[in-house]
Amino acid sequence: MRPWLGPAAVALVCGVGTMVLGLRPPPIEPERAVASEDAIALLDGLRVGDRVKGWTVLGIDGPRDGTVRIDYGHGDVRFSITVSPLGSVPDNPPMHTDLYAIYYGHVHPDGAKIPPAAVKALLADTARRLKKTEREER
């Protein structure tokens, strides 16, 4: 047997293994705070680890004083969407439903650009979830 065949076979197995394991979806950051059932119900079952429009839900926090915060991540960029009862925050929200104002911010790292289309799509997804919950509650 040729002496290079053995190590070449090991290299082949390692190469295939590296490719297969390297193509796994990136691990979701471990859930560092448990999203409350109220927040999950308000957001129509949205959970940490879900992917929405290509973004991963890194965390859901709240409700705290009625506000729920959803952290989204894509690669190294993160930002948050917050949902507050309409009228509870003085600023005009970029989107709202009958009962809730939806804001975004907390962009990380500092100065990172979130594509406007992505922000719009995630705000719209949040609004859709809230409207569904509102309809069901009526």
Place this chain on the structure above:
Amino acid sequence: MGTRARLSGLLHDRVGLALVLVVYAAIVAWALATDAFLHDEGLLTHLFAAITARDFPAAFFLQKTRPPISAIYAPFAAWGFTPFFVAHAVVGAVGIAMLRSAAIALGHKLPNVVAACVALSPLFVGGAVAGLSNTDAVAGLCAFAWLHAARRRELAAAGLVGALVFVRSELAVLAIVLAARAVLTRRWAVLPALAAFGVAYGLAGAIYHGDLLWQLRFPPALPEAMPGNPYWESHSGRVEVDDFVGTAVAITPLVPVLALVSWRWLNDLERIGIAFVVLFAGALVVLPMWRVFNFDQTPRYLLPVLPFVALAVGRVLERWWAGDVEVRRADTPVLAATAGLALAGALAAPHPTGLAAVGVVALALALARAGRGRVAVTLALALVLLGPMAFDDGAQIDRRSNAPHLTEMIDRLRELPSPPRDVYTNEPLLAVYLDRHDLLPSTRVHYLVQADQSFELDRLANADNGQRDALWAALAHDFYGEPVLPDALRPDAIEDGSIFALRLDARLDLALPPDVWDRHLVELHPGYGTVIARFEEVPR
């Protein structure tokens, strides 16, 4: 001289060493500019050196300060963080050059490969710029190899190892190996050389402490963990295979080459080195299970194996380069077993870096056996070059993995309507990062000294001769910011409206008992790894 010969020359001439050091310096410069490797343990090295500059006897005769390196870095630490970080990286560079000289003296044909293995080790280059004492241990071991091989000063080399034990106590393993060898080969003079620094330091310290047994009364680390410390209660001390594999390739991605080394190819010093590597790695896997001297499974603790791994790797690669490939039956099964270990690690790790490293080494061996030894060495060098970029996962010394919440903490602080005057924090990197990046210049950062930190200093310093008070005085204005001792942290001592920037640490409740503090702290930004809160004098 043809291009091929010139390229070959780079593997052993001084131009090649210069190139290695240029790449090392470029990584250091990038890391300094971005603080990519800002690390609390590196800041601790700076802190020890800074207090040594402020009060030499009190700090030098506290074994915890790693006295030999604190004395060396004291003038640089007194000058500031950047001079200290640069000096620390320069010591690493000197170590690289010394190991190359040792390799030449040992008859290595490709000494720059040995130098590159150390210089481009993801753990080493990151730790060197971070200020970690683990890279001082590596530089010290490079100097040991240089004294032993290039200068033929066996006693001086042993004396150096005796001093290095006071830098990183785990290097006692090498001192034991050298002592055992001295007894077996009847080199009796090595034994007093090993003990020389400890005895001289002990006698000088006895005058300061007024106690001949002061080194036992005030050891370099807590003999056992602080009782009730939740940090240790949450650590099992077991080694996980993915962590072990990640650490191994972060030391050098060429670590699988060790599986191909023959004992016969190594000379005396290299055999001592391999014996040390085996015993040291074994000790650092076992010691954390017993929680002896607060060891845990931190990857950087294993870094001192690097110089001897690099020398052994050099022995294999020089044979490939020369076309002198010995086909041994055991190589393929051993490599396959290594691949199995790497696969087990890859299944649990986010990236299969260990498996990739074994694959490249196996491919290089196949090429060498197929008569393409120079291509094999080139492939191995490519792996070394990729190290700092692709195999740093397991190092866990970069700022992102060491303090993942720091950027968010700073972002949230900067979003406050007006810059806070006083920020209280348990994050050791906050004050330094803000200062180095000119952020929130009007804010005073107060560091909440953790209960276990003050417990350790109180236990390891001598109260009877005034050392303990002298050390706290030396730390009064610079302990990751302005320190607030646990006893001084009371709600009536904090100004209304002060901001608390807290990382969620298992020890936080010891510093801020919830039954006292929760009523005073209004959360402004609840987060997962960090919380920003405003202090209200009147409880809610």
